[in-house]
Amino acid sequence: MTPMAEIEVSGTRRKVTLDAIIDTGFDGHVCIPIDVGVTLGLELNGRTQVELADGSQKVELLFAGQATFLDKKQRVRMTLTDSEEALIGTELLTGCRLSVDFDSGDVQLKRKPTGLGKH
Numbered sequence: 001m002t003p004m005a006e007i008e009v010s011g012t013r014r015k016v017t018l019d020a021i022i023d024t025g026f027d028g029h030v031c032i033p034i035d036v037g038v039t040l041g042l043e044l045n046g047r048t049q050v051e052l053a054d055g056s057q058k059v060e061l062l063f064a065g066q067a068t069f070l071d072k073k074q075r076v077r078m079t080l081t082d083s084e085e086a087l088i089g090t091e092l093l094t095g096c097r098l099s100v101d102f103d104s105g106d107v108q109l110k111r112k113p114t115g116l117g118k119h
Contacts, residue, residue, distance in 0.1 A: 001102055001105045002021055003021070003022040003098070003100045003107045003109075004019050004020065004021055004022065004107065005019075005020060005022055005069070005070075005088055005107070005109055006018070006019055006020070007020050007030065007067055007068070007069045007086070007088060007092075008067065008068040008069075009030060009032060009036070009040060009065055009066070009067050009076075009078065009086075010040060010065060010066045010067075010068075011037070011040030011041040011042040011043070011063075011065045011066075012040075012041040012042070012043065013039070013040060013041030014039055014040050014041065015040070015066075016036060016039070016040065018032065018036070018086040019086070020032075020085070020086035020087055020088045021085055021086070021087050021088070022087075022088050022093070022098065022100075022107070022109070023087040023088065023089055024090055024093075024098075025053060026087050026088075026089035026090065027089055027090050027091060028050075028077065028078075028079055028089040028090075028091050029067065029076035029077055029078060029088075029089055029091045029092045030065075030067055030076055030078045030079075030086065030087065030088060030089065030092060031078065031079045031080070031081050031086065031087040031089065032078055032079075032080060032081070032086045032087075033080070033081055033082075033083060033084050033085070033086065034080045034081065034082060036086070037063060037078065037080045040065060042063035042064065042065050042078060043063060043064045043065075044061060044062075044063055044064075045062045045063055045064040045077055046061075046062045046077075047059050047060065047061050047062060048060055048062055050079075060079045061079070061080065062077045062078070062079060063077065063078045063079070063080065064076075064077060064078075065077075065078050067092065069088070069092055070096065070109065070110065070111050071111075072111065076091075076092065093109075095111055095112055095114070096109060096110065096111055096112065097109070097110055097111075097112050
């Protein structure tokens with residue numbers, strides 16, 4: 001069972017809605033398949049050094065785009081992948097509560113209330 005969530009990503013040419021894997025081992029915003037990134041018309045924004053699960057390191061290109069996730073639209077930095085799977089990383093999950101029941105397959109993901117009851 002793989003936890004998934006829907007995300008809308010957009011660039012200068014187009015926007016698409018994707019079912020993406022919630023990847024708590026990925027500390028970026030969003031990682032999308034290369035062909036989707038080309039279709040969106042993303043702008044190259046820079047590069048970053050990343051550490052993979054096996055401990056190796058590599059340089060990833062970063063692209064500027066927008067994402068609508070849990071009813072919040074925001075500018076994000078995206079990486080591209082040869083995989084056909086899109087990933088949602090922990091940077092995009094900031095301010096959210098994630099609960100996964102691996103036995104039932106139930107995934108609950110919601111934004112935490114902001115500023116309510118805090119003094």
